[in-house]
Amino acid sequence: MISDRKLEHLLLCTHSDVEYHKKTGFKDVELVHKALPEVNQEEIDLSTSLLGKKLDAPLIITAITGGHPASEVVNQKLARVAGKLNIGLGLGSQRAAVENPELESTYTVARQEAPEALIIGNIGAPQMELSQKAAEMMDLDALAIHLNPLQEAIQPEGDVDSRGYLENIQETVKNTSIPVIAKETGAGISGNDAQLLENAGIKAIDVAGAGGTSWAAVETHRSQDKSMGELYWDWGITTAASTVEVSQSVGIPVISSGGIRNGLEAVKALALGADAVGMALPVLKASYQGEKILQDFFHNFINQMKVAMFLVGASNLEELQNTDLVIQGKTREWLQERGYDTKIYARRSSL
Secondary structure, three states, rough: OOHHHHHHHHHHHOOOEOOOOOOOOOHHHOOOOOOOOOOHHHHOOOOOOEEEEEEEEEEOOOOOOOOOOOHHHHHHHHHHHHHHOEEEOOOOHHHHHHHHHHHHHHHHHHHHOOOOOOEEEEEEEHHHEEEEEEEEOOOOOOEEEOOOOOHHHOOOOOOOOOOOHHHHHHHHHHHHHEEEEEEEEEOOHOOOOOOHHOOOOOOOOOOEOOOOOOHHHHHHHHHHHHHHHHHOOOOOOOOHHEEEEEEEEOOOEEEEEOOOOOOHHHHHHHHHHOOOEEHHHHHHHHHHHOOOEEEEEEEHHHHHHHHHHOOOOOEEEEHHOOOOEEEEEEHHHHHHHHHOHHHHHHOOHHH
């Protein structure tokens, strides 16, 4: 049943309307243009380190798939491109393969195709007792615990008893030999929850904010009763707001994902304080067009990032996080009401 659901999710994400109607909030973020950038665009350095691995660009293909025979070829293509470009790759939930070892190859193919890449495993918060087996399945660099209360609430077969999650995360961190990260699945993470996760020993947080794929939308398509999913289709903290909340609240690496669709949005997320940027849906769609199209997608994306960095005079990621930006509109209203300082971004380079 789980394996069939994996395939159903893949097909729905590829062919159906599953994205948030509300936006990521990045349109409210304006980078301050520099007429005198004093930077050579061709020498801009996007390299960084995350979870002990050096990346040539701060990009992660966030958890997409695994657990169905049809997903093996998808992970194979994703891994090949991640290996060639030296970017990160997240796997879909490994629960299916833990419970049915015949499906392990749909995940292990990633390490086979990308022996040096940053690869992040995945297990759901309701199945944390399976985390050690998931970590042992293959040579992973980190294990993500995905938090998906919205999806569970809308999913016909969802697990809606979340009592003890934080305690279980603490135990998982203690008993897992690789770094454990926390990842939402599209509804964002607040600064308050981020602090709880950091205190529990989590080593990085992927905010996965609202604005990209809505798992309430995905489950709406699966459910006979559409009313609940339609009501909560746009539930969540936008990616821009969540990125600010989490980056201002914790001292561990922050991954910004959720509806990021171009290099300019990625640079905005990094300038807001993210250490890396994740994408799933556009990568999945590009992968179905072939490995070359997928590789071209990332080359174009990286070039877009370099143009944005050139225009703000940032030759590397450290300089980018000290460049000026202005937060406007609903994102500023949200953050100010929540007690976050939006003015600190506006004149950083003059301090």
